[in-house]
Amino acid sequence: MRYEFFSDGEGRCHVTDTKWRIECSFDEHLFNETQRFDMGEAPQHDPSAIARAMREMGDWLVLHHPDEAMPLQPVSVSLSDDDTEIILRRNTAPYFVLAAPVTDPEDLEKAVRDAAKRLRLLDGLV
Secondary structure (H helix, E strand, C coil): CCEEEEECCCCEEEEEECCCCEEEEEECCCHHHHCEEECCCCCCCCHHHHHHHHHHHHHHHHHHCHHHHCCCCCEEEEECCCCCEEEEEECCCCCEEEEEECCCHHHHHHHHHHHHHHHHHHHCCC
């Protein structure tokens, strides 16, 4: 995979772009405000290529790790790091995580419908 992501458990997150060898660290939920890049082993490229790589890293984070990179939302949708599952997460009580294979839109629709039913049960709405 092009990107490697981990959280250090102390409120800091780290992502590495293995293609460009650029590392970024940021405070959890504050990617835009606290990002720090380390270009230690990055090969020398023109500034526009490095800027594009940094933008692509931000785009990947929003798609794959929105709960760590951005302010926490009541509900989030993301992709697994290997792009094989779509993850629907409810970040308020009752908490809920649904991971569904990225295959057929009808399968996804059924999984989301089932998740909605379960949430209504948990909320005592049914």
